[in-house]
Amino acid sequence: MKISDLIMMSVRSLWRRKLRTFLTILGVVIGASSIILMLSLGIAMDSNFKEQLAGMQSLTIVEVYPNNWDDPKAPKLNDKAVETISKLPGVQMVVPKRSLQxxxxxxxxxxSxxxxxxxxxxxxxxxLGYKVEQGRLFTDQDKNSILLGQELCREFVKAGQEINWRNPPPPMEFKVGEDVLKLDVGRYTGDTNEPQTDSQGNRVEVPKQPKVTVSGMFGPEDWENSYSAVIPLEIFNKLKEDQERYNKQLYGEENNRNQDDNQYGNLRVKVIDEDSVISVQEAINEAGYRASSPMEYLNEMKKASNSIQIMLGGIGAISLVVAAIGITNTMMMSIYERTKEIGVMKVIGAKLTDIKKMFLVEALVIGALGGTVGVLFSYLLSYALNKFGPQVAGEMFAMLGSGGSNVSIIPPWLALAALLFSTVIGLISGYFPARRAMGLSALSAIKTE
Structure with missing residues (x-):
């Protein structure tokens, strides 16, 4: 018997019992959509974890700190450390933290x-992936530029005054590319705003204040740079030298000495890709430094998320198992109702394999059709959850330590796997009834009323 004939006979048989077929397919739809939606919640949780961490810091950045608290003999963070870490496999660039007040x-x-x-x-x-909301990042040709954090603009008051936090001033509005600021490393007394004097009471001349033009403003979501400013390396080094010379004159060389001999407070290591982050981090730790990265937290979150996904997927799988039982029951009922038809087919010479295939095709059609509708229904429900349910579902994700724009994410592989799984479940569910149909006696079947 041709496969096309088998399909047509199966469809006609299912169509004769529309209500029962509809209810059986509905069971598969519910089972398939349940497992898809349950897993999509876990996938969305994973994505939101990653989105949340990436929003705070690049996932390919490793933070390196000195390990002198645990080991006084641990290597220092200096230019030699930068050179050593730069040679590690997978490292793209090492950026020391250079900062001053x-x-x-x-x-x-x-x-203030x-x-x-x-x-x-x-x-x-x-x-490091820096971006600005207004203006632009400075280039190597920009020697006197500055990038400002959003919250930094709220700290400007008239010189010598302090911020009244009960009634704070509005943020200063700067014209990007036009307004010029001065960088002042001097120390001043709080009450008179006069430059501080050294231990003998002598006035120390405040270094010249270099001028810089506001070239860009960091966005409000850039928490790392909200309360700080960034300037080109050349003017920073000059300002650093002026500050060190000034502090030596003001406090004395002994009081101004760096006690722990670490040239840098920390290093930021840019890794070539996310897959290399953990290996680079482990190599840095083995070298005697203390390293951390968002990827290690993401991996821990993924472990917790995988456990939740297994639980949610198990709940959805139960619905599909129930649907498989429904398919088996439907096919068994179909055999009892079509016993005489099966007997006639055997008498006129139909092959046992053709009878088996006919019932298997019916079960397969039920599984495939239910899986297809289940996938489409899942996408519809996923859209509704993301569109109308973020407030309710957002509270659930907040309790689990996640936050993001999507409640449910259905990747193509999940939809395809659910469709294939539903089809296979239908085929398996129809196997036992098909075997039973093959085993019926032709004469007994014909006599059945």
Whole structure:
């Protein structure tokens, strides 16, 4: 018997019992959509974990700190450490943290206290994935530029005054590409705003205040740079030298000495891809430093998420098992109702394999059709969850430590796997009834009323 004839006979048989066929297919639809939606919640949780961490920090960045607290003989963070770590496999660039504290001055306004000023090159900013909301990042040709954090703009008051936190001033609005600020590393007394004197009471001349143009503003979501400013490396090094010379004159060389001999507070290691992050981190730890990265937290989150996915997938699989029982029951009922038809087919010479295939095709059609409708229904429900249910589902994800834009994510592989699984379940469910149909006696079947 041709396969096309088998399919047509199976479809006609299912169509004669529309209600029962519909209810059986509905069971498969519910089972397939349940398992898809349950797994999609776990996949969305994974994606939201990753999105949340990537929003805080690049997933390919490893933070390196000195390990002198645990081991006084541990290697220091200096230029030699930068050179050593740069040679590790998988490392793209090592960026030392260069920072100092200084006032920002804008006309008669200034920051109420010294803020963090960091020095970076254009290549280092590109490697770290820096972006600005207004203006642009400075290039190697920009020698006197500055990038400002959003929250930093709220700290400007008239020089010598302090911020009234009960009634804070509005953020200073800078014209990107036009406004010029001054960098002041001087120390001042709180009550008179006069430069501090050294231990003998002698006035120490405040270094010259270099001028920089505001070239860009970091966005409000950039928490790392919200309260700091970034300047080109060349002007930073000059400002650092001025500050060290000034502090030596003000406090004395002995009091200004770095006690732990670490040249840098920490290093940021840019790794070539996410798959290499953990291996690079382990290599840095083995070298005697203390390293951490978002990927290790992401891996821990994934372990917890995988456990939740297994639980949710198990719940959905139960519905599909129930649907498989429904398919088996439907096919068994079909055999009892068509016993005489089966007997006639055997008498006129139909092959046992053709009878078996006919019932298997019916079960397969039920599974495939139910799986297809289940996939489409799942996409519809997923869209509704993402569109209308973020508030309710968002609270659940917040309790699990996640946050993101999607409640449910159905990747193509999941839809395809669910469709294939539903079809196979239908085929398996129809195997026992098909075997039973093959085993019926032709004469007994014909006599059945």
């Amino acid at each position: 200084a006032y920002l001055r804008f006309g008669k306004y200034a920051t 206290w010294q803020v963090e000023i960091r020095g970076l090159s254009a290549q280092e900013m590109e490697a």
